[in-house]
Amino acid sequence: MISIGVDLGGTNIKSALIHPEKGVIKNVSVPTEAGKGLESTLNRIASAINELKDVAEDSVKGVGIGAPGMISLDRKSVYNPPNLPGWDHVELAREIHERTGLNALVENDANLMALGSARFGSGRPFDYFIMLTLGTGVGGGIIIENKIFRGATGAAAELGHISIDYHGAECNSTVPGAIEAYLGQRFLSRNAANEIEKHPENQLYKDFSGDFSKLEPRDLSEAANRGNKLAVAILEDAGRKLGYAIVNYVHTLDIRKIVVSGGVANAGDFILKPAYQAAMERLMPPFRTDFEILPEILSQEAALLGAGTLALENL
Amino acid sequence: MISIGVDLGGTNIKSALIHPEKGVIKNVSVPTEAGKGLESTLNRIASAINELKDVAEDSVKGVGIGAPGMISLDRKSVYNPPNLPGWDHVELAREIHERTGLNALVENDANLMALGSARFGSGRPFDYFIMLTLGTGVGGGIIIENKIFRGATGAAAELGHISIDYHGAECNSTVPGAIEAYLGQRFLSRNAANEIEKHPENQLYKDFSGDFSKLEPRDLSEAANRGNKLAVAILEDAGRKLGYAIVNYVHTLDIRKIVVSGGVANAGDFILKPAYQAAMERLMPPFRTDFEILPEILSQEAALLGAGTLALENL
Numbered sequence: 001m002i003s004i005g006v007d008l009g010g011t012n013i014k015s016a017l018i019h020p021e022k023g024v025i026k027n028v029s030v031p032t033e034a035g036k037g038l039e040s041t042l043n044r045i046a047s048a049i050n051e052l053k054d055v056a057e058d059s060v061k062g063v064g065i066g067a068p069g070m071i072s073l074d075r076k077s078v079y080n081p082p083n084l085p086g087w088d089h090v091e092l093a094r095e096i097h098e099r100t101g102l103n104a105l106v107e108n109d110a111n112l113m114a115l116g117s118a119r120f121g122s123g124r125p126f127d128y129f130i131m132l133t134l135g136t137g138v139g140g141g142i143i144i145e146n147k148i149f150r151g152a153t154g155a156a157a158e159l160g161h162i163s164i165d166y167h168g169a170e171c172n173s174t175v176p177g178a179i180e181a182y183l184g185q186r187f188l189s190r191n192a193a194n195e196i197e198k199h200p201e202n203q204l205y206k207d208f209s210g211d212f213s214k215l216e217p218r219d220l221s222e223a224a225n226r227g228n229k230l231a232v233a234i235l236e237d238a239g240r241k242l243g244y245a246i247v248n249y250v251h252t253l254d255i256r257k258i259v260v261s262g263g264v265a266n267a268g269d270f271i272l273k274p275a276y277q278a279a280m281e282r283l284m285p286p287f288r289t290d291f292e293i294l295p296e297i298l299s300q301e302a303a304l305l306g307a308g309t310l311a312l313e314n315l
Numbered sequence: 316m317i318s319i320g321v322d323l324g325g326t327n328i329k330s331a332l333i334h335p336e337k338g339v340i341k342n343v344s345v346p347t348e349a350g351k352g353l354e355s356t357l358n359r360i361a362s363a364i365n366e367l368k369d370v371a372e373d374s375v376k377g378v379g380i381g382a383p384g385m386i387s388l389d390r391k392s393v394y395n396p397p398n399l400p401g402w403d404h405v406e407l408a409r410e411i412h413e414r415t416g417l418n419a420l421v422e423n424d425a426n427l428m429a430l431g432s433a434r435f436g437s438g439r440p441f442d443y444f445i446m447l448t449l450g451t452g453v454g455g456g457i458i459i460e461n462k463i464f465r466g467a468t469g470a471a472a473e474l475g476h477i478s479i480d481y482h483g484a485e486c487n488s489t490v491p492g493a494i495e496a497y498l499g500q501r502f503l504s505r506n507a508a509n510e511i512e513k514h515p516e517n518q519l520y521k522d523f524s525g526d527f528s529k530l531e532p533r534d535l536s537e538a539a540n541r542g543n544k545l546a547v548a549i550l551e552d553a554g555r556k557l558g559y560a561i562v563n564y565v566h567t568l569d570i571r572k573i574v575v576s577g578g579v580a581n582a583g584d585f586i587l588k589p590a591y592q593a594a595m596e597r598l599m600p601p602f603r604t605d606f607e608i609l610p611e612i613l614s615q616e617a618a619l620l621g622a623g624t625l626a627l628e629n630l
Binding site: 070079128150152156158161162163164165166173176241249252254282284 | 385394442443457465466467468469470471472473474476477478479480481482483488489490491492556559562563564566567568569570571596597598599600601602
């Protein structure tokens with residue numbers, strides 16, 4: 001038995017045939033063209049699914065779909081996904097069933113990255129772990145007893161919106177000092193630009209002062225790799241703040257394995273090492289035992305694998 | 316079938332016969348006399364249990380014991396409970412069985428307050444809720460699907476040690492800006508004294524400037540009740556900070572019912588109302604639906620009831 005996983009983003013719809021052991025068998029990616037509206041996007045999702053169904057050599061159990069935004073407790077509907085205008089409340093499972101004849105379930109994309117990691121990635125050895133996705137925003141998923149922890153209504157693990165400073169920086173969150181305000185890609189870049197502006201002698205100033213909006217976290221890690229101390233310090237500061245947020249997660253949940261994925265996570269040890277050190281300094285002693293921060297070994301595929309797994313295990 | 320619940324504190328050992336519907340049938344309280352050492356305290360616990368067992372009119376299923384500090388995952392052992400010198404690692408369940416012939420389980424006292432609340436108190440209507448205990452320290456328990464959530468090793472819900480300000484105040488925690496540093500009884504009193512010192516015209520200054528160490532949260536709520544605006548402002552500030560911590564819990568767990576118990580909670584609306592307002596301002600909109608902060612209706616008995624329930628449901 002196999003399934004179809006879909007990762008619905010504002011730019012691309014990624015989809016794949018997913019096998020419970022082999023993982024991705026075949027994948028199809030099409031542009032979302034969100035601007036053309038809901039109907040158009042639904043039809044594009046459905047034709048990607050139908051294309052995969054037609055080439056499947058095994059029977060397809062159903063479809064799992066990862067979407068940004070809030071998901072209903074029954075995993076059938078999506079509410080206000082960011083970057084998808086016109087999607088106020090979409091009964092996505094029903095719309096897909098009507099267009100493909102396949103049963104479908106929807107889940108938050110960060111939760112599905114956690115599930116993908118649990119079955120195929122860095123989370124595999126652990127029954128309990130926390131997935132942090134460091135991208136445009138900061139997302140999270142919590143795995144408890146090998147399953148996605150959903151909370152009372154299905155909205156658990158908004159881990160980017162945990163404040164580490166109640167009078168701290170604002171971001172596109174209702175929460176001042178939310179960790180997303182320090183680690184989200186845009187905020188990290190902006191904070192870095194503010195620092196670099198103070199150091200006209202630094203190579204990063206020379207490279208980006210013409211247009212700081214072009215500075216990306218990747219530029220910081222590349223500069224850090226070349227020994228640029230300012231870049232190292234900027235990433236270290238962001239990493240330590242991530243560590244402070246992680247202390248809050250660990251003291252709440254008693255889950256001591258943290259898996260980090262996403263673009264910003266590619267800064268690797270420049271962020272994760274100071275995060276680990278800051279957390280170890282501040283965790284209560286019993287929580288330091290077995291505490292670990294690991295990068296996700298799967299790259300883009302984690303969410304797709306999680307989406308396929310959702311269908312395989314829950315339909 | 317009934318059980319025996321024990322609430323082991325640094326000052327008193329409280330114990331009671333617990334009936335699953337009627338709650339406390341008969342209780343016995345004896346001083347802990349922790350200074351006399353481990354053996355003495357174990358014997359005192361055991362004789363309280365034996366006394367209750369002898370008067371029980373129904374068969375006793377076993378003993379549930381609430382203790383401060385870390386508890387082993389199998390609920391048999393206690394590690395380093397504060398206020399009990401010499402208790403580095405005690406196999407409490409075995410020690411009690413040897414002295415009483417009854418099977419026993421141990422659990423963290425804040426977790427048992429949550430369980431007691433879930434079966435007999437304010438938590439009764441909810442399958443998911445968070446218990447906050449505002450006393451000398453700030454403790455917590457998390458109820459998920461009507462059971463204590465224990466995390467990966469049994470140490471979950473150290474909710475007093477969640478930082479709301481990474482460069483904030485120190486307390487007897489490894490975490491600067493931990494919510495305990497603002498709401499823990501001693502810290503709240505000390506912060507209040509610092510404020511009152513700036514206002515020699517205030518009645519609280521007149522009453523306590525001779526010895527600010529005598530100022531207790533109760534004095535603040537009594538003054539607030541009499542219309543003392545400074546007292547109101549101090550409690551409001553503490554309440555708002557509690558609200559910020561609650562936002563972190565809610566965004567992590569998607570649990571929207573918060574039950575608050577303990578001495579400081581008796582300041583009631585002076586703390587809980589600003590906590591609610593601050594949380595509602597900062598919660599992401601979907602989490603505001605059904606969000607509620609409630610005082611615990613059980614007083615001292617919550618932990619005892621939880622301890623008895625633990626034995627009834629798990630032995």
